[in-house]
Amino acid sequence: RIVYVNGEYVNESDAKISIFDRGFLMADGVYEVTTVLDGKLIDFDGHAKRLTRSLNELDMKPACTDEELLEIHRELVKRNNVEEGMVYLQVTRGAADRDFAYPKDAKPSLVLFTQDKPGLANSPAAQIGMKVISIDDIRWGRRDIKTVQLLYPSMGKMMAKAAGCDDAWMVEDGSVTEGTSNNAYIVKDGVIITRHLGNEILSGITRAAVLRFAKEAQMKVEERSFTISEAQDADEAFVTSASTFVMPVVEIDGTAVGTGNVGPVASRLREIYLDEMRKAAI
Numbered sequence: 460r461i462v463y464v465n466g467e468y469v470n471e472s473d474a475k476i477s478i479f480d481r482g483f484l485m486a487d488g489v490y491e492v493t494t495v496l497d498g499k500l501i502d503f504d505g506h507a508k509r510l511t512r513s514l515n516e517l518d519m520k521p522a523c524t525d526e527e528l529l530e531i532h533r534e535l536v537k538r539n540n541v542e543e544g545m546v547y548l549q550v551t552r553g554a555a556d557r558d559f560a561y562p563k564d565a566k567p568s569l570v571l572f573t574q575d576k577p578g579l580a581n582s583p584a585a586q587i588g589m590k591v592i593s594i595d596d597i598r599w600g601r602r603d604i605k606t607v608q609l610l611y612p613s614m615g616k617m618m619a620k621a622a623g624c625d626d627a628w629m630v631e632d633g634s635v636t637e638g639t640s641n642n643a644y645i646v647k648d649g650v651i652i653t654r655h656l657g658n659e660i661l662s663g664i665t666r667a668a669v670l671r672f673a674k675e676a677q678m679k680v681e682e683r684s685f686t687i688s689e690a691q692d693a694d695e696a697f698v699t700s701a702s703t704f705v706m707p708v709v710e711i712d713g714t715a716v717g718t719g720n721v722g723p724v725a726s727r728l729r730e731i732y733l734d735e736m737r738k739a740a741i
């Protein structure tokens with residue numbers, strides 16, 4: 460695989476980052492994941508905008524312009540012949556002597572690589588639906604910033620697997636925040652309910668698109684918090700993320716949601732999302 464590291468396209472085995480990089484030592488970095496369908500990028504602009512916001516919130520400098528970023532994404536997709544998969548991008552504050560205070564003039568490190576994921580759009584999981592468990596949300600208080608600090612979400616995913624499930628929904632003060640790597644939704648009496656934005660969750664790029672399409676299709680949307688018992692009592696549940704699009708959830712903590720099968724709202728939103736985003740891909 461050809462990867463991109465600080466201005467160069469190199470073979471993955473030749474890629475080098477300093478052991479003093481603050482991304483490595485302190486998780487002092489942010490990332491984005493952009494999906495590739497038919498060899499094209501899905502919602503690149505959305506991801507580029509959120510990256511800029513994450514960098515600003517952490518007082519980090521952009522490593523290059525959005526135009527240059529797009530060019531690097533496209534070049535990697537081309538060089539690695541990615542038809543269906545993703546481009547991972549990470550910016551860290553860069554290398555400096557280890558110190559809690561931010562270094563003044565560190566040069567940000569920029570790394571991008573691709574991952575092939577054939578069958579992403581036709582995933583059998585979308586027909587079956589996912590099972591989730593609930594876990595306490597003990598992450599830090601700035602989940603709106605897409606940092607590389609992903610240890611607790613990783614642990615949550617492992618807890619879900621140990622319980623024979625696919626993912627975990629995190630709960631804080633009695634309300635669902637989000638999934639380990641996705642935004643969470645329920646559907647009750649035709650209304651799509653998903654937590655309002657704030658510091659408690661990541662503002663999903665897929666979330667923004669799905670809510671826009673839902674409103675355009677005259678579906679009702681409520682942005683508010685909900686509990687696990689409200690979710691278990693809902694007609695449908697689903698999650699959204701760049702790499703899973705709209706993915707139905709059919710069981711929460713061992714309780715079937717609605718009929719326990721994939722529901723019509725999640726299926727329809729998945730179809731609309733994939734159709735519209737393929738059309739707009741660049």
Ligand code: PLP
Pocket residue numbers: 637638639640641642660661662663664665666699700701702
């Ligand atoms: N919430 C969390 C915690 C995530 O890690 C992600 C994606 O990685 C999302 C939500 C969904 O965001 P997006 O739709 O931009 O992929």
